[in-house]
Amino acid sequence: MPLLAGLHRYPVKSMYRQSPSEAAVEPWGLAGDRRWMLAGPNGQAVTQRELPAMGQYRAELAEDGSLLVTSPDGDPLRVPVPSPATGAPRVVGDVFGSRFAASETEEKVRLWFAERLGEVRLLHLDDPLARPVAAAFGAPGDTVSMADGFPLLATTTASLAALNSWMAEEGYPALPMERFRPNLVIEGTEPWEEDGWRRLLVGELEFRAVKLCGRCVITTTDQETGLRQGPQPLRALAARHRFDRKAAFGVNLIPVRPGGVTGDRLGTVRLGDRVTVLARGERLPAA
Template identity: 60%
Template sequence: MAQLTGLHIYPIKSAYRLSPASAQVEPWGLTGDRRWMLVDETGRAVTQREEPALGQIRVLPAPDGSLTVTAPDGDRIEVAAPSTAAGDPEVKAEVFGSFFTTALVSAEANAWFAGRFPGVRLVHLDDPLSRAVDPAHAGPGDTVTMADGYPLLLATTGSLAELNARIAEDHPDDERKAAALPMERFRPNLVVDGTDAWAEDDWRRVRIGELTFRVVKPCGRCVVTTTDQETGVRRGPEPLRALGRHHRIGQKLIFGQNLIPERPEGFTGPLGTLHLGDELTVLEHA
């Protein structure tokens, strides 16, 4: 039986994960996922692609929407959630050519982040309806937070096991390069166990627990997957080398699938809750 064995939320894009036993799903993704982001002076997203150490920033959300942010050295700051509706400064942010309006945090919070990552500012997406999903892969009204492009990313342990087997085969004389990679390298929201390797490439619609999702696009991988998420250190060419040799689709190195939650037309409230152990059923194949 295929079932959900991992849930991951990234309150600040590219920062360290939270891994709860359950998570509420909204039309634009898991509640609290990637509603905050670091940007440069132009508003462009700053991620682990540019700053691998960003993954070492720990984030704890509070019920009032604020964050407690902790650096690797233990230094900590409380960050209130700004709002454009309340008159906080606006920043036009960009993620891969997608532009949308965000709210800028306080000068104190920005100084804290800029002291660690020069030139950055922290912004908050207070209106999750303000950024549309790429219409080539979405329906009317589909929106996303500050994830790379889609509300949720799903990966399977079966595919990870196959990829790690291929990596080991490709490096028979180098134990370090052949070492198995953890799922955290791929920063998924949902981890599913109990499927064949690469089975998710053929899914088009799935039900997990009480919720249904459209499987809209495979996830092309980048240099972030080469970064150890526990240390913030780049570890070499894997898994990109192995994906290029063994799981390339077109020009993309593929691991995981992007999902959009199904919802009644015009509905913008919570859709339900996912729990570890929820069964996954494939409703439609390609």
């Protein structure tokens, strides 16, 4: 029986994960997931693709939505939520060409990051309705946080085991699931069966599976050290699980609003929740 075996959120895009035992689900993703991101001067997202060391910064969310960021050296930074009502600058954020309005944090935050990571600034997505999911994959009204493109990413332990077996054939060590930065980790499936999922139930909540996740260089970065580790897993995926010119691993999900539920909170997912595949189809696109 498939079960939810892992649950992760990333308060600041590309920073270190949090792994709670349960999480509220909102239409645009897990509550608190990727509502903040670092951006360059032009508003474009800065991630581990450019700065692998970003993964060593840890961000904790307070109840009021503010952050406590801790550097790899242990230096703390408290970041209040920037508010347009109190004069926070409104800027344009950009995640791979998807542009949206965001609020910039105060100058002392920019200076703190500039000393450590260069000329970046920290943005907050105060309006989660500001960024629609790509029309080719989402329905009207679907929105996403500052994640790459979709509200949630699910992976399966069976597919990771298959991938690790391919790498072992070439003499490479096994990789942990954290390399893929998922939100939901599901155990008890067949390898790669998620490629054909269409709808699934995780505990009390339904999700639409809309696209396979094309992987990037971040998967070659050790999430515990921030160091690049060579060609894997991209080499194995490109050779044996490549679709639409993408090395694919994991499936992107969009939450379905339950009947009668209003407001931002759709429900809660918990470790150990049963996972039921409600509909399957042909392999999903990867691009």
